[in-house]
Structures are given as structure tokens and as C-alpha cells.
Amino acid sequence: MDIKNNIxxxxxxxxxxNARLVAVSKTKxxxxxxxxxxxxxxVFGENKIQEMTDKSEALPKDIEWHMIGHVQSNxxxxxxxxxxxxxxxxxxKLLKEVNKQALKNNRVIxxxxxxxxxxxxxxxxxxxxxxxxxxxxxxxxxxxxxxxxGLMGMATxxxxxxxxxxxxxxxxxxxxxxxxxxxxxxxxxxxxSMGMSGDYDIAIEEGSxxxxxxxxxxxxxxxxN
Numbered sequence: 541m542d543i544k545n546n547i548x549x550x551x552x553x554x555x556x557x558n559a560r561l562v563a564v565s566k567t568k569x570x571x572x573x574x575x576x577x578x579x580x581x582x583v584f585g586e587n588k589i590q591e592m593t594d595k596s597e598a599l600p601k602d603i604e605w606h607m608i609g610h611v612q613s614n615x616x617x618x619x620x621x622x623x624x625x626x627x628x629x630x631x632x633k634l635l636k637e638v639n640k641q642a643l644k645n646n647r648v649i650x651x652x653x654x655x656x657x658x659x660x661x662x663x664x665x666x667x668x669x670x671x672x673x674x675x676x677x678x679x680x681x682x683x684x685x686x687x688x689x690g691l692m693g694m695a696t697x698x699x700x701x702x703x704x705x706x707x708x709x710x711x712x713x714x715x716x717x718x719x720x721x722x723x724x725x726x727x728x729x730x731x732x733s734m735g736m737s738g739d740y741d742i743a744i745e746e747g748s749x750x751x752x753x754x755x756x757x758x759x760x761x762x763x764x765n
Contacts, residue, residue, distance in 0.1 A: 543572065544579040546757045550740075554751070559744050562606050564736075564754030566591065570598055572758055577603065585627070585752050589615045596622050608692075608733075608752055610664050613637040620645045627692040627733050627752075630654040630664045632674060635686060642685035648726075650689045652733050655714065657707045658696040665693065668714055675722040683726060690731030690749070691715050695739055704739050708746040715747070 550561055562585040565573045573584060577600060586592035587609025596605055604624040611626065613634050619626075620641035629635050629651045642649040653674070656665030666674070671691075674680065693711040695704045711734055719729040733750040735743025740751040 543575040543757060547576060547579045547581050550751075550753055550756060553741065554744065557744050559749050559751055562608070562733075562750055562752045563757050564608065564752050565595070565758070566609070566754065568754075568758050570595060573599060576757060583624075585754075589619050592623070593618050606750075616641045617644075620647065620649065623649060625650045625652065625689070625731075627652045627750075628654045628664065630666055632677075635674070635683065639683040639686045648685050648687050650687050652690045652692040652731060653688060655691055655693040655711055657693040657711050659703075660696055671714070671718070675718060675727075681724050681726065686726060688727045688729075690729060690733065691718070692733035692750075694736070695734070695743075701739075701742060705742050705746065708734050708739075708743050708748070712747040 554561060560583060561581065562583050563576050563581050565584045566587045573595065582602060583604045583606060585606040585608040586595065589607065589611070592605055592607060596603070605622060606625045606627060607619060607623055608627045611628055611634055616637045626638060626649065629638065635651065638649055638651060653671060654665045655671060656667060691711060691714065693707070695707045698704065712732060715732050731749050732747055733752065734748045735751040737753050737756040740753055743751055
């Protein structure tokens with residue numbers, strides 16, 4: 541597994557596109573993350589807050605840590621001092637908790653609102669109606685320590701590329717709609733996080749600005765924490 545070459549290959553794919561690579565380092569040891577870091581990668585995605593916190597303390601301080609997994613509200617306080625972007629805000633309760641913990645740390649934390657675009661029931665995320673309800677709420681403007689910077693979605697886990705493209709296209713359509721419709725002090729529409737190792741090429745074609753790639757960099761996950 542040549543991490544440096546894998547990153548170079550993916551970065552070449554992104555060249556000339558408005559997209560950045562989030563190296564998904566969940567379950568990976570610090571040595572492998574350092575290999576990617578030494579190859580020039582600075583943005584890493586984790587799906588467990590405790591694991592990300594431990595890694596942030598042990599690894600170089602200029603790493604940009606993204607939380608890409610489902611977030612439990614009672615654990616937000618552990619990542620609030622350092623997290624760069626939370627991809628997976630899927631409820632009012634969570635958004636308000638991020639704001640509360642960001643205030644305690646004298647920070648403004650960037651957030652993506654996670655949309656449910658897959659046909660699988662297991663995926664988290666907001667419906668289009670819930671998204672609009674959130675963005676139209678009077679309460680949103682009172683959350684001064686969060687910044688909504690875009691949307692995130694995960695396609696159905698399938699070999700059907702047409703279905704994956706349809707789901708990404710749908711999310712991109714919603715993104716373009718909210719960009720023109722909703723404006724506030726704490727909203728800055730600039731990121732569309734979609735695409736993983738198996739489908740990031742389609743995601744880029746459909747307008748993704750952040751692709752979350754793990755196995756194509758580090759190899760298949762063969763152990764867990």
C-alpha cells in the first residue's frame with residue numbers, strides 16, 4: 541500500500557476541479573496518518589470523537605480535523621476545542637449543542653447539514669422539508685458560534701452508478717436551491733460534501749467540493765478500534 545502514490549493519484553483526479561480531499565483516517569494508526577501527512581495531506585476525517593481527539597493530541601497541530609460520522613450531542617464538548625468542520629449535523633438539538641460548546645471555547649465552528657439522500661433506512665440525515673424548516677427558523681440567527689457552510693450526503697451503497705449519480709444530482713440541486721434562497725450572518729454556502737472511495741469520481745462530476753476517501757488511500761479496513 542503506497543499511501544503517497546495513492547494520494548497523488550486522487551489529487552490528480554481533483555486537479556482543476558473545485559474539490560478537496562478529506563483523507564478518511566478512522567481506525568488507522570498514527571503512523572499511517574503521518575505517512576499521508578508527509579505526502580502533503582492536511583485534511584483528515586474521523587467518525588469517532590474520542591479517536592479523533594486522541595489523534596489530534598498526538599499528531600501535528602496543522603492538521604485540519606473533520607468529523608464525518610454520526611455525532612452524539614453529549615460528546616460534542618470533546619471536539620469543540622479543535623474540530624475544523626463537522627460534516628454530519630442532522631438535527632436542531634445537535635446544531636444547538638455545537639453552538640453551545642463552541643461558545644465555551646470562544647470559537648465559531650463550521651458545520652455541514654447532513655441530508656438523507658440514500659434509499660437505505662440506516663443512513664442519518666435531514667429531509668428536504670426538515671432542512672428548509674431549519675433554515676427558515678427565527679432561532680437560527682441566534683446561533684452565533686456556528687457557521688453553516690454547506691451540505692453533506694451519502695449515496696446508497698450500490699453498484700448501480702445511475703442511482704448514485706441520481707442521488708448526488710439531487711443533493712447538488714438542493715444545494716443550489718438553498719444557496720439562492722437562504723442568507724444569514726451565520727450561513728456561508730461553499731461546501732458540498734459527497735463522494736467516497738467507490739463513487740467520488742461521480743460526486744466530483746456532480747459538483748462535490750469535498751470527497752471523503754479512505755480505502756483508496758489506506759487500503760481496506762481490516763481491523764477496528
